[in-house]
Amino acid sequence: MTNKRRRYSRYHIEVAVLRVLRPLGIAFFVLIAFFPFYYMVVLSMREISEILEAPGKIWVGLDEISTAAYERVLKPTSEGGQGFVRFLLNSAGLGLATVAVTLAVSILGAYAVSRLEFFGRRTVHFLFLSVYLFPAILLAIPLFVAFSKLGLRGELPWLVLVYVAQTLPICIYMLRDYFETVPISLEEAAEVDGATRLQIIRKITLPLAIPAIAATGLFVFMIAWNEFLFALLFLVEERQNWTVSLGVQQLTQIETPATTLMAGSVILTVPIIVLFLFAERLLTEGLTRGAEKG
């Protein structure tokens, strides 16, 4: 009896404590996840002299807002700026080309892995897993040496090829999972009607997999946009080919005020966050589909 009452009261205490702690905990996580981005935007709009005077101030008055840092970053180098408009175009082009090539290759590969029994299927699976989990820095050495030797460093199309190889495995996994949810009977019906394998993929499987393909494409674009190591190794000597990531990092190699650096970071971050918020559900579902099975 007393035992039961004690457990009963412990229950009530825990429930009451959790009722208070839960909103506090959620607020804490929102704060730590969001504050750095807020801080970045605020600093990008303040004057560097004001920041040095009052580094603890984390807001900007409406009358103090300055767009000078953005002008410095975006203006072409011929006008004394950093030429980030050019870098934005490079990053977008690089990302889109990577998405196009990766999707074209991985749709075929994922279809094969999900639908067809062929010799070496398990080996292929192991190969892709290794590529996904092996360090990029390991590839950096031979690719850097080979591209230097062939004189191909600094050129964007070759970087596309590196990015395709890096993103293919994850694409195959994401697409394969989806292809397996497309009922096989639909394809068999088409086959009975005399459709060829490529026709089946184009007319039946692809239209049904559009959401998965869109999610995978967005994911690849984000990886290509955020990539830093290979851009640094391959492009650093060719300023007109820099990506936004590389452009921002190179700002720290010259004496740049923190405001300019933050303005560059805002320009680098905003497109990705907009894309992500636009497609959040699509992306997260594609990535975690396996987790429910425990």
Place this chain on the structure above:
Amino acid sequence: MGAPAAVEAAPESRRRARDTRARRDSRAGVALVSPTVIVVLVMVVLPVVWALILSFQRIRLLQIRRLDILGGEYTLRNYDLLLNSSEFLTAARTTLLYSVFGTLGAILLGLTAALLVRRSFPGRGLVRGILLLPYVAPVVAIAFIWQVLLSPQLGVVNAWGTDVLGWDQPIPFLSQEKGTITLFGLSIGVPTALVMVILFESWKSFPFAFLFLLARLQAVPADLEEAARVDGATPTQVFRHIILPQLAGVIALIAVLRFIFTFNSFDEIYLLTGGGAGTQVLATQVYTFLQARSDVGASAAVAMFMAAVLAVLLLVYLKFFGDRDRQP
């Protein structure tokens, strides 16, 4: 009475149809998967094999234009130098600490966040989106935000630390190798910069753990918990005895994956500290050998050491999670 003969004939012809069909499928499968395999072979497998060869040669960056691809003398010098260099052993130790605590931090933060956000409340979708930002945002941008945040001259952390918390002087978080914390008269030595990059890694990666754990939590059957609650189990008891056992598998999977990714990571430390102040890990050492010292051979040898560790981790992954190969 002719029926049995017909029944026997049918599987015969069906088997033949299945054989050609299987062969056709197999050929189509190889054809469709070959573009992927070719790209991976040319851009990944061949380079790795070549890196292995490079690690047995004495090659400096300036010589590579004249270099014969397989030529040159083979030597164990690079490995010999590495195993006798305190630099390499320190980097290996730092990598281990960084990977273990970075993984641990990400999982603890991710688990806490997933448990908090589990039940619905107004604005839950928005909160979930915000919590994923550190993982989604470009690493270059967030590394420099942290650099400014922690800067001794203009960072808000030091500004508040000195003004509000009464620190004697600003702390150079990312360039101080050893600091001391004095608590109740006890002084403890702390590897400041290493702790900061571990915190950064935990912060950046917790959304990964959060996302997978939240998805798994949503699949825990509600009636089990309900039954426990009816029996008088308190929330911590429900967590300990009902929820945690259900999550164990996913947590193990996340731990292996996060350990691998953290072990491999180069960008984070390169951008935050450049590998200085006691934060040099193997990945940044590969880069330092390649670029600053232009010693291709030594750089490849460090990378091969990383590859060997990764191969072991990959086997661990396959042994425990190979059958549920749905996982990316």
